[in-house]
Amino acid sequence: MSDNRPGTAEVLLGLASAAGIDIDINVEDEGINIELPGADLGFRHSFVNGPMARRARQSTQALLRACTNRQRNIRSVLDLTAGWGADSLTLAAHGQQVTMLEQNSLLCAILACSLERLALDERGHEIARRLTLTKANARDFLQDLDAGQDFDCIYLDPMFPAHKSGAKPGREMQILQTLTGNTDIESCFELSLQKARRRVVVKRPLKAPAFGESRPDMVYREKSIRLDVYLTR
Ligand SMILES: C[S@@+](CC[C@H](N)C(=O)[O-])C[C@H]1O[C@@H](n2cnc3c(N)ncnc32)[C@H](O)[C@@H]1O
Numbered sequence: 420m421s422d423n424r425p426g427t428a429e430v431l432l433g434l435a436s437a438a439g440i441d442i443d444i445n446v447e448d449e450g451i452n453i454e455l456p457g458a459d460l461g462f463r464h465s466f467v468n469g470p471m472a473r474r475a476r477q478s479t480q481a482l483l484r485a486c487t488n489r490q491r492n493i494r495s496v497l498d499l500t501a502g503w504g505a506d507s508l509t510l511a512a513h514g515q516q517v518t519m520l521e522q523n524s525l526l527c528a529i530l531a532c533s534l535e536r537l538a539l540d541e542r543g544h545e546i547a548r549r550l551t552l553t554k555a556n557a558r559d560f561l562q563d564l565d566a567g568q569d570f571d572c573i574y575l576d577p578m579f580p581a582h583k584s585g586a587k588p589g590r591e592m593q594i595l596q597t598l599t600g601n602t603d604i605e606s607c608f609e610l611s612l613q614k615a616r617r618r619v620v621v622k623r624p625l626k627a628p629a630f631g632e633s634r635p636d637m638v639y640r641e642k643s644i645r646l647d648v649y650l651t652r
Pocket of ligand 1: 499500501502503504505506507520521522523526555556557558576577578579595599600601602603604607
């Protein structure tokens with residue numbers, strides 16, 4: 420992990436109480452239980468067991484088609500919006516070297532804790548070696564990055580706007596929406612186009628307009644989302 424990685428379970432519990440929202444966090448052997456009692460929402464965060472780890476092993480995801488390509492030398496990904504780390508975990512499980520950025524201190528501490536457990540797991544430690552976590556605002560990080568130097572692919576998965584029908588996303592995403600939001604995403608996209616060695620990938624709701632002025636070079640679709648790919652070289 421990078422030097423400015425966040426800390427351990429104790430730090431995490433302190434951050435939860437400092438966040439000033441009604442949240443319960445319990446660190447257990449199986450993972451980190453996160454609950455919003457007021458909203459009756461909860462889930463267990465783990466990179467080792469459970470839905471996130473299972474999803475990471477699936478090889479047919481559009482995310483993998485968009486962000487990995489051995490023939491085109493896509494070997495490293497900068498995930499500007501790590502969130503719960505599900506997409507980063509999937510990419511690392513399929514061989515990508517992934518740098519995760521997350522702006523929110525509590526989320527970052529949860530990611531760090533789950534990453535430590537993954538590193539101790541017999542099956543997971545190779546994947547953990549491919550994951551680096553940094554707490555940062557993505558725009559600041561990108562501004563300091565040399566163009567074309569470090570990352571083959573830059574990936575953005577901003578928080579989606581509320582659905583017009585009132586349909587709610589899954590509980591993990593509802594909790595994320597309570598904890599954090601988007602910051603400087605438009606400028607992150609523009610900077611990414613200047614800095615990515617080979618491509619920029621943006622996750623969008625299936626029918627939402629594309630980001631920025633230019634049309635994506637490739638689009639990969641799933642049931643409710645799509646991945647817009649912009650080739651930078
Ligand atoms: C929709 S979530 C990403 C979900 C993630 N792809 C996953 O697999 O769990 C968006 C995340 O981006 C983070 N974020 C938004 N703007 C950011 C910025 N400028 N710098 C760093 N993180 C940012 C938010 O705090 C939030 O956690």
